Amino acid sequence: MLRTDLTGHTLDWVRWLWQTHRFHMFPVDHPALPECAGAHHPERPCDGKRGKHPCGRWARQATDNPALLRAVFACGPRNIGIACKASGLLVVDEDRPGALAEYAAGIGQDLPETFTVTTAKGCHRYYRQPPGIELGNGTGALAGRGIDVRGAKGHGGYVVGPGSLHASGVLYQPLDPAAPLLPAPAWLVHALQAAPPPARNPGASASAGRGSVQGGRPYKVLTALVATVLEATEGVDRNSRLFWAAVRMYEHADRGLFPAESGRAALAEAARRIGLGDGETHATLGSARTTAGRGRR
Ligand SMILES: [Zn+2]
Known part of the structure; x- marks a missing residue:
């Protein structure tokens, strides 16, 4: 019963995300499962953090094909992974609420109200990748501010999307489901392209x-x-x-x-x-x- 409900819940969210934003999605472990459904490398076993590990080779598996999405999410409770590169997304992950707004205010810029998802600790701000520029997961001038970025370089990054359940019991939810997905503001693109803070040990990993x-x-x-x-x-x-x-x-x-x-x-x-x-x-x-x-x- 529980299994059916959770699966139905996930399928509803996947359908909504597909209809609204055409995101490319893939299944991720769900904390209600008895053990992690994530595909782990034999030499790098699960670290025990539940609800965040992709069930397979996510970069290859991510799809916006509705029939495939239905099939892959129908097999039990799963969290929803969203592939940033395939979806044309740049996602700013704020672990410290207000961190990006603080940076924007510091340089005299506004933070536009783009599609935002609340997480267990903070929020994910979703932006469209700037055309012709491949931003990766580096944080540039935003380093050290409790901000993490998922972008499009290489395989790109992924985020756990709305409708997913965090291990703490918190549901990832859109702040405003009707909010538009805005292009990344120019000041944000500049900040991410800037060199990270200087003078680290050149031998650092x-x-x-x-x-x-x-x-x-x-x-x-x-x-x-x-x-x-x-x-x-x-x-x-x-x-x-x-x-x-x-x-x-x-x-x-x-x-x-x-x-x-x-x-x-x-x-x-x-x-x-x-x-x-x-x-x-x-x-x-x-x-x-x-x-x-x-x-x-
Ligand atoms: Zn795992």
Whole structure:
């Protein structure tokens, strides 16, 4: 019964996505299944993260053929993978809500209301790929901001689409189902084409070499520092945690891991969330800047 309902639910979403946007889709593991339906390489077994792993060779399997879609999604509960390259999509994945709007505001630009899907942690903003430019998964000037990008270079990337269930029980849903799918704004294309933040170790691995590609080092470092601030206990150690995280952040920024302004913005946002006042945050970040600078000499 459960199986039938979930399958029907998925088929409804696949049909809606096909009718509305003609996306190229493929099946992905569903957290209600007893074990991961993802196709794993024998040498790289499942990492246990449920609901995100493609069931087969997704880049080849992705299709916009309605009969094939019906057939492939009818065999049980599945999440819905959307292939960005085949669908002509550039998707901005925000793990920190407001991150892209913050960047846009910082350069005096508006963030147009394109088709957006809420996820467990943040949202996916869907844009049309700019014609004649193949943007990949690199984040360029957006590195270190809690933003990840799925584009069209090589096999391209994929996103888990609306109608899918996250392992936490959160359903991926369109913010506004009627929202249009807009072309990627020029400022976003420029930002993604810009060189990532400078001065990384030239011997660094490829995965560390592209800014905040999910799991990339700058992203991990900044995420850990933000977590340190967010874990603060009210009234006791909020300020000292912010100070400690900010000194580390400036040290990393001075070595070129990410732009200091990105780190500063991320920590200021974390400080706001734990209830620190803007004045206090400003003062703490200022003395952390001085302390980190002193350590360099
Ligand atoms: Zn898996």
